[in-house]
Structures are given as C-alpha cells and as structure tokens.
Amino acid sequence: MELKWVLLLGLLLPSCSGCAIGYKFVKSICVDIDECLRDESPCSDHMKCVNSLGSYTCICALGYQQTSNAKCEDVDECVTQSLCGENAQCFNTPGSYYCTCDEGFQSNPANFIATEGQCVGEKKCVNTIGSYRCLCPEGYRESRPDSACEDINECSDPDVCGTNADCYNHPGGYSCRCHQGYSNYGNNQSKCIEMNCDHFEPEHTPEKLKHLMSLLKNSCESLNDTQGEHVTGETLLETLFTSTDDLLSDGNLADGEALSQFLDAVENSMRLIGPQLKEPVTRMETHNTYAEVAVTRNQTPPSGSVSLSTDSALFNTSWKTVVGESYPGFAFVALVSYKDLNSSSDLMHKIIRERSDDVERDITYQFNSKVVTAVVSNPETKHLSEPVTLIFTHEQERAESEDMAYTCMYWNDAEGAWSGRGCKRVSSNSTHTVCSCNHLSSFAVLMALYPIKDSFELVLITRVGLVLSLVCLFLCILTFQFCRSIQGTRNSIHLHLSVCLFIADLVFLCGISSTHNRVACGIVAGLLHFFFLSAFCWMLLEGVQLYRMVVLVFHTTLKHLYMYAVGYGVPLVIVIISAISYSQGYGTDSHCWLSLDRYFILSFFIPVCIIVILNCFFFIITVWKLAAKFSSLNPDLSKLKKIRRFTMTAVAQLCVLGGTWVFGFFLFQENGTEVMLYLFTIFNSLQGALIFIMHCLLSKPVRVEYYHLFARMCPHKKKTEYSTSQSNSSQKPLRIDGSTGESEI
Template sequence: MLLKWTFLLGLFLPSCSGCASGYTFVKRKCVDIDECVTNPGLCGDHAQCFNTPGSYYCNCNEGFRSETANFTATSGECRDINECIEKTRECIGDMKCVNTIGSFVCVCPPGFHEPTTGPGCEDVDECVSSVCEVHSNCTNTLGSFHCICTPGFLKHENGSCTDKDECKDVPDVCGTNANCSNHQGSYSCKCHEGYSNYGNSQSKCTEMSCDHFESDTEDTPVKLKTLLALLRSSCESLRGPNGHQTGEQLLENLFTFTDELLSGGNIADGKMLNHCLDAVENSMRLIGPQLKDPVTRMETHNTIAEVAVMRGQTPPSGRVTLSTDSALFSTSWETVVGKSYPGFAFAALVSYKDLNSSSDLLHKMSNERSDDKETSVTYQLNSKVVTAVVSNAETKQLSESVTLVFRHVEERVESEGMAYSCVYWDEIEGAWSGRGCKESWSNSTHTVCSCSHLSSFAVLMALYPVKDSFDLVLITQVGLALSLVCLFLCILTFKFCRSIQGTRTSIHLHLSICLFIADLVFLCGITSTHNQVACGIVAGLLHFFFLSAFCWMLLEGVQLYRMVVLVFHTTLKHLYMCAVGYGVPLIIVTISAIAFPAGYGTSRHCWLSLDHYFILSFFVPVCIVISLNCFFFIITVWKLAQKFSSLNPDLSSLHKIRSFTVTAVAQLCVLGGTWVFGFFLFQEDGTEVMLYLFTILNSLQGAFIFIMHCLLSKPVRTEYYTLFVRMCPHKKKVEYSTSSSQRPLRSENSTGESKI
C-alpha cells in the first residue's frame, strides 16, 4: 500500500535534474547560482561583478569603459580611458597631464618643481648647484640653464672652457704703441715710452703730452702754478709701462686748488680766467680715464663735478646724462667716444659755484662787444659757469649737438626788455660768445641750450632798455605842462592874494614852488642819460625837491595840530619852517650822495638807482612823513570832534579848521598816494595798470593842488572874480556883502589863521 502511494506522488512532482540555467538543485529545489562568488575573475581586473537571479552583469571601474553597458564575460571587456587626450580632466597652470591605468597625474615639466605652498610649478635654479665646468658661469633660464665661459676663455665642443690668447686671436688688441702679454683668462698692454693707457691695462695706448700743464707766464698765480706742477708730475708718471692710477686723489687736489683760486679773488681778468678754465679742462682729460667707479661725484666749497666712465672692448652706446645742483649735461656715448675708441670713454661736468663773483668784469667785456653801441645793454650771468669735457679730442665741431640745462640764479621771466642767450667762454677773444650755441627753450627758472661744440658754458642775461610807450610819454608831457601852469597860478595866488595870507598859505606857497621846480626839472631833464654828470644833477634835484614837498606837507600837519591842540601857539616861525622844509631834504640828499654817488642816475632815467636799495633814501623819508601826518590828522580830527561837542563852540572857526583839515588830508592822499603806486612798480608783479595810474596821478599833482587850495576856496574865488572884473571894466560890478559871514576869516596880527 505504501509503495503505491509513493509511486502516485512521484507522478505529480517535477524532476530536480531539470533546473533552469543559472540555478542548481539543492535539497530538492532549484537555487540561484552566485556567479560573482563562484568565479571571482569572471569580469576581469577593471570591472565589478553584480549577481542577478539566474545570471550576472559587469560594470567597468572609474577610469575604464566598455563598448556595451552591463556586459558579461563573453560580451565585452573594460579598456582604460586616456583622460589627457580626451581632456576630461585638466591640470593647473604649467603642469603637464600624464595618463595612468584608470587615472592620470599632473606633473611639472623638466626644469620646474611643485612649490611647497600653493598650486602650479616654479622654476628650478640649476645654478645653485655646481652644474657648469671650471672657468664658466652658470646662467639660469626658465626651465633650464646655460653655461657661458668667463671673459678670456673659449668654449670647446666637449663643453669645457680654455684660455683665449687675445694677443693672437684679437688683431691689434693693444694697438701699435704697446706690447701685449697674455695671461690666464686675460691680457695686458704695456705702453711704449711716451704713451699711456691711464692705468687701464687692457686699453690701447695713446700719446701723452704734458706740455699744456706748464705755465710760462709770470702773472700766473702761485696756487695755479702749484696745481699745474702737480698735474704735470702725474702726467709724466703715466708716460710708460709702469704708469699707475691716481684719479681720485688728483680730482680732490684739483678741486682744492680751484676753491682757493675762486675764493682768493685771483680771477682778475680774462687772461686769468682762460688759465683757470683751461687748467680744469686739461685736468679732467687726465683724471677722467683714471677714475675706477662708473660714476664719480665730488663736491667741495666752490666746485661740484660728476664724471661717468665706461670701459670694455666694444664702444658704449646710448645716452649719458650728468648733473650738478645748477646744470645738466646730456649727450650720446657715440659723441663722447668720437672716431677712435681706445677701450675707455668718459664724460665730465664741472660746475663753479662762486665764479660769478668775478662776473662784473665778464659782463663788462660782453657789453664792450655789443653790436649796438648806441643802446645801453646790460649783460649779466644768470647761471653758474660749467665746463663740459669728454674723452673725444675733436670737440670743436660735433656731429650731434649736446644739450645743457641751466638753472637761473635769478628767477625772471623773459620779456621785451630782457633776453637769455646761451654762451661759451671763447679763449681766443677772451670773452663770452654765442657762436655754436642756441637757446632751445627757457622759462623763469631754467634755460635749455643746444651747442655744437664743448667748452665752458653759461647763460647770459641781456637787459635791454625798454622804450617808454607813446601813450605814457604823451600823458606825462601833457599832465606836467598842465601842472606847471596850475602851480604857477598857485604861486601867484598864495603870494599876492591878501585875504588868505597866513602860516598855511606860506606852507602852500613853498609846497607849490617845490613841486613846480621838480616838475620842470623832470620835464626837461629826466631823459638826459647821455651825460652822466648832468643826469646825476637832475636826479639829485628831483630827490631834493620831492623830499622838500613832503616836508612842507608835514609842516602843514604840524600847523593844523597846533591850531587845534595848542590853541595859544597857532603859528610857526618862518625860519623854522624853512629849516625843516629845505634843511632836512638837503641833509638827506647830501648823505646819500656821499654814501653812494653812483645811485643818482640810471641807464634809462635820471632818477634814483635800485642798486644797493638806494631808492629807499627817498621812500623811507616819504613813509615817515606820511605816518607822522596821519598821526597828526587823527589827533586833529579827534580834538575837533571834542570841540564840536563842547557847550559853547566857536562854530565858524571850527568849520574853518575842519575845512583846512579835510583839504590837508586830501592833499596828503593825492601827493602821498601817487608814490604808493610808484612803489608797487618796483615789485616783480608790477602791472601796466599801476604804471598808468602812477603816471597820470603824478603828472597831475599841480592841477590837484590848484583845485583843492584855489578853486575850492571861496575867498580865492572871490579874489579871482574881483580881478576878472577889474580886467574887464565893461562888466557890471557885483556888490558884495560886508557881513562877517561873507568876510574871509582872519586871525590877529595878520596871521591869516582862525581865532580859536
């Protein structure tokens, strides 16, 4: 029975031997086979295996890929991706991409390395380590290096450096006046007797001439003879194979002697200046090649210099610029070298600080050389004198002009009456000359010169007499003529008009006389500059009478002060007034003439000179008079105000004195104010407006006096009308009231002053 049921059950259960692919029969059932476990290398080395029910698939690792996705061992394989070619990854900066299996790396190119901090690459300095052979120098380059043989050695094919025999390989390296000796890596030239390379052993030898360091004149200063003897001794020591350098010491000695020459007043004439400048130029030609440093600068009390030296087998090129505190010198090295190059070249600029102390003689000589003898032209050095020297011996006519920039000693803008010119010291003529030099540009502080030769240079300032314009001359002549007529009428009025006689009238009379004489002398003799003596006399008369006019104005202020403040002493004695009005100006003029007689008369006008502040002998007394009068007028006005406010004022007298005071103040403003405008004319910023105001107001002073003291005075007008009626009898006479209000105000004892 049991066997029967077992047979029937077997008919309905499947057979285990029939499991699908990817499964296995375990314990009477089909179980999935994990191919990734049973066969670990199924997908290869660069892929990962993933099991699925009844199967599996493979995926490539990062950095790899296959032709099909989810492949099996039979359908594909993983291949490396070249990120550097496909540029799926990029490197920073100069780093290079290098592909690896499944990835890539960024590396620096040869000659570079990664810095310790920060990304990118930095150059490796191969020259830090000894990478070059002996007698060669390592030169680092970006990512590499070069080995260059040192001067005097040649590089062979094997890279080694061997000595170069310059005496054989370089033709004429020492010239024909020296013997060449080869050394390890170098050579030297030994000059023949009478020739020198100034201690530069690798330079050609040139003939030495020491004759220009001799002084055969008896008038040569002892100090200059000593300097020339020292330079000749140094020159002689260089004439031969054993010459030695003493450049720095010679330069110091040269400047020491030059300081003594300039400060000792030995530069007395053009001949002496020739000796001095010639000695400096020849000395720099001897000293310059011996200096060791590329640029040497030396400064003493009176001298300053800058010297540039270049050495080498090839001539230098480019620009060379030298400067001192007062000048700048610029040229090309080609101009410095010239046609022949002995192996060295130098350029020097020497500036003399105190050579201008002897410029009085120099500008006199320039004045004698003026083309226009009738025109009084004043010449003045407006820069420091400088000497420019180069190693080129042919500097009389340069192929290329040199440039010199001068700083002005006196800052003045070039105008109609002044011009700058670039000059050099002509040793043959013994004077300043402008041949071969021209002014390129100038302003108030600097002048740029262009010269076709080299010598000692400076900037000459020519001061031309500026002709007065026709307008100013006409205004002056018409105004003075009108003033002379008015002043003459004032003199007649103050002398013969009885109704106004008194102390103030006497003061006005003398004031008018002084102004009349001053204006007459001014009109007739102000331009008499052709005769120096006559011009000085005219200037002295003008000085005296203008000062006298101001002194009489001061007396009027004192008189008003006494009339108001010192009421019991209302008059001044005539003798005392004359002593002040004419004595004080006479004393001032006498002292001025004794102290500086050349101050009377200038090259343009017969008036006081500006030299040595001589003009102050007029302006200082004028300022004192104006200041004192202002003080007296202030006190007078203050006292008048008090009297007007008193209980019982004498109104008629006070009104009269107030009228006198107002007139005196107006007179002070007119006569004194005009000279204030004149003072501003001597300033650097004096304008044309000031010039016209000064001319108009000064020329019309007489007219102002006549208007203030005659036409505006009622008693004078009455006298004028009476005189007019007498002269014209057919006119009807006018009756005048004899009341006290119509009569002229008189004081006791016929003083003509008001009663207070």
C-alpha cells in the same frame, strides 16, 4: 691752517697721531689702503672683497648666496628647469652649472656650459653648437694650430705706447711707463700725454681754494712717479666738491675775477680727476654741487653719442667731440651743476652785448637756471667740429612774452662777463630751454627782461597832466607870493613846495627823454633828483607845521633859516653824496633818471619812504588831538562843520602832499601793476592842479583876493554886487592872528 680746513681735510691730511684707520701716510697726505690687494684675502671662501674708503666689504661670489650666519653657500641653478630647457639635463656645480642634451638633441650656446678639463694648458674652452673650441686668452696666441699658447710681445709695435713712454712687455700684457712730465693717469696700457701741474698753483686761486689746489698739485706731480702711490680719483672728487661747497656757502664770488678763478679751478680739477675714476659712470652730490662723470678705456676710440645729466641740466654730445684729434686710450666727459652759484654772485650787470637792440634798450638779466660746467678730455674746446646740446630746467616756470625772453649764455674768462657768442637758443618753453654751443665752458640760461614801452595813453596822460600842473603851479606861486591875507609860515611852505614842483615838472617834461646826450641826460637826472627830494622835504615841513599848530602850540612859526636848511640843504647833501659815490647812476639808456645798478635808486626811494611815513604819523596824531579837543565842546552846528571841513581838508592835503606817491610802491607787484601804473601817473601828473584846488580855490581868503582882482579888471560890474560879495567874504571861518597870519587851529 684754518680750523675749517682742518675739519675739511681731516681724513686726508696726517695729524700728530698719524692717519686714520684704513689710511696710510704717502707724500704728506693720507691715502686709502686697498685691503683687497693683500696676499691673503681678508674674506672667507666663496666671498669677493670690495674696497671702500678706510675699509672693505665682503660679498658672495657669483653663483653663491649669503646665509643667515653670514656665510656663502652654492646656489642650485638646476632648481629652475628653464635654464636648460625641456630636452636637457641640468647638473649643478659649485658656483655654476652645465646642461647635457638628451639623445637626439644638440646644445644651445646660451644653455650649454662645457665641463672643465676639456682644454689643456692656458687655453680657455668656448662652447659652440654641438661642440667647443679651445682659444688662447687675451695677450696670448697660438704659434701654430693645436699648439700651446705663447705670449704676444705688444711692445714690438712702436706706436702702442707712443713716443712719450717706454713699453714693457709681460706675460699676457704690457705696460707703458711715461717719461718725465707725461702721464697716462694710471691707465698703464694707454699713451702718455703731457702734464701741466702749473694750473694748481695756490698763488693764482682764491684763498678758500688754496689748500685744495695744493692737494691737487701734489696728486698731479705724483702721477709721474710710477713707483709711488697717490690719492684715488674718487677721494679727490669728494674733496673738490666739499671745498666748493664751503666757498659757495660763504658767497665770495661777487666779482668777475673771483668767479673766473673758481670756474677755472673746477675745470682743471675735473681734467685731472676724470681719467683717474675707476667706474664707467660716477655720480656725486653735495650740498651745493651735483656732478656726473663718464669714463671709457679701450684700445680703439669710442663712437656714438654720450649724455650726462644732473638735477638741473642734460648735456649731450658725441664721443668724437670728447676725444678730439688724438686718442690716448682713454676719454672722459663731466657735467657739474652749482646749486647756489647764481645767488652768491652779483654779476648780472656784466653782460657782453652782442645785439644792437641790447644797446638801445636797457635790458635786465636774471638767472633762471643753475650754472653748469661741461668738461671733456679733448684739450681743444674753443671751436668744436660739431655743436654740443644742453637742456636746462628753469628755476621758475615762466613763458616767454613781449617783455621777457630766454638767452643761452656762457662765462667768458677773457672778458670776465656773461656772453652769448657761440651759443644759440634752439627752443624754449615755460619749463625748459635747449641751447646749442660750438665751444665748452660754464653755461646758464638767463632771462632777458625788456623794459615795458610806455603806451600812448600813458604818454598822453603824463604830458597833459604836467602841462595842466605847470599852469596851476604858476598860479599858485603868484598867489602865495602876492596874496597878503594868507601870508605866514604855512604859506611860505606852500610857496617853496610849488616852486620845487614847478621846476621838477618842467625839467621832467622837457628833458626826461634826452638820452642821446649822456652828459645832458645826467644833468637832467641830477636836477630831477634834487627838486623832487626838495619837494618832499617841504611836504615834511608842512606836516611838522601842522603838528606844531594843533598839538604843541596854537600860535607857532618855524624860522625861515631852519626851513631852508631842511627844504634845500638836506636834498643838496643827498645829491652831492650820491654823485660822488656813483656818478654813472645819473641817467640810463631809456630815461634820464636814476639807475637801478648798485641800488642807486635807493638814494631817492629811502628818503621818500621816510617822509611819507612821518607825514602819515603827523596827520594821525593831529586828527586824534583835534577830535579829543572838540569832544568837550558843545556840539554847535557851526563848530561841527568847521571840524568836518578841517578834517576833510587835512585828508585831502595828505593825499596832495605825498600820499599819491604810495601808488608807486606797488608798481613791481605781479597783480595789479597796470592799474597802479595808471593811478600813479594820473595823480602825480595832476599834483600841481590838486595843490591849486586845495590851497587856492577852496580857500575863502584867496577867493576874496581873486574877486578883488577880477573886480579891478572888470570895472563895469555893479558896485552893489561887489559890496555884497565883499561883505559875505569878510566873514572868516577862523580868527586870524595879526602877527603870524595863521588861523587859531
């Protein structure tokens, strides 16, 4: 046995030295000793014994009060004149009082107590207006008027105990002794129902509940032994919730099978424990559970409504629903609330979709109430004759909107998923939701989060920006490939970056909405995953090259093999591993992109975060080194202009090559989401245009090449114009090294 279970059941399981004080050893377990049932009462005169777990308490009987020396003394009720009224005399008796009317007045039943000795034998005196009656106690009757009381033989009625028990008559009452395999849960004057102890087989329960199930099975089997003693219902209830606390704290309910076994174990346990509770209403709260149980025992079935409440829900039904078709003489109803079940289970992706629009829209579900289990003594609860009502308190106050609605759900054991069949939402506001269900199970209120539909403005900005970027990226590719004056390592990086962005934007524009074909959608998502990651890897190479040029060595290059390994090899490895681990993550019901299930989106998000952070680091170090180098030079105006121009170019380049994606990190914030969404869409759809402006239009060598090309295409231009422009454009801001094509900076 594990140490934690030894500590958990220490009061119930016998140790080497025997049971604790106030407990005794019965059927391999320690049960409470009822000291109040001894032949000699442990309490002194005028005191009443009240049993408790492992001990007892003595309290003063009715009509007595406790003094400072812990003794009970009689209460003189006649001190209060209003008890008998103005026209009567009050006479105090030990533990009570009686009233005698003045001459000319008759007694009021509420104020008159007949004196003892007026009824003979076993008859009890019952006061009436101006007189009294002597009646036989319960279980007795008069054989003839004014005769003594005789015992009623209840066993003469063959239906009093039913066919599953033997009836035994005794003075003033009777008892039903159940047949083997049946029990009345200790209610000796109730009919016996069939027992099924197989529900508590340890082999079919989670490992953490096996010890508890073993204890419950022993208790279940001991109910057939009318001569033996068994653990009280209160003790079993406390043990049940202590065990569930331990299980929920460990968070071992991450799959549907484990959750189904746990909820079934709680329901079966409450069916065993509920009828054994002594009090009409029992409440119990532990660290992770809160329960309320109502029990009734009577010869006639109860009527009316019954309501139970916990810290997070209210359950309302009728006693007719609780009892069902047959009434054995007792009935119970229980409501159990789990405080941490929603945080310890990751089952929100298991939702049975009943509505057609749920399939069309990628809905995300979240708990907004605690999970509760409703149990009644009626064994047939799959189709109730009248629905039950549950009112849930929301965990967080939030009103319904276009993108969020509340849904009443129950846990479907057969499907191992949350379902809404048979439950409907009656009403809802920001704090409460009212649910009506025609069956009983474990219930919760879930928030259905609908994806925000793209507005016309966002779609227009995206499409226009992507078309413009595709045109600009195509011009960039031609420029970087054929412009000889800018050939070098950085130019190669810019070329491959433009190629990756061009393909990614083209695939995005043509296939992001191809959700009708699951295979094609997965291919589109895979291509976007690869080419966007590849673009970011080339952005990282741009930052590394800038760092090497300025900080390490001014004339440096990166080998093309290393660049290809980082720019294309790393993204390829990430995509292959992602596809092998969870291929269903490529493509969703709404877009051909990476799924949010199982955190699959992190296969793109984490590498992007790392690259953006590294590029920020490279940029800061580079600018800091440049400022330190140029601070020692003469503040020549031309040099200062070069420094300022270079710094502005570097800042703009940082924004173009990854900085704009920072806006995407704030899309899930509560404040400013719409603003960030528009900024993210505008900057990233125009990323190709920004690259063309930065590295082509603002580059003087590229402008010279453009002018040469334009002059050849337009020969009617004046030669003097061409010569002057060529002379001016040949004045390079930085000396170019012939071997590498890189600027000195």
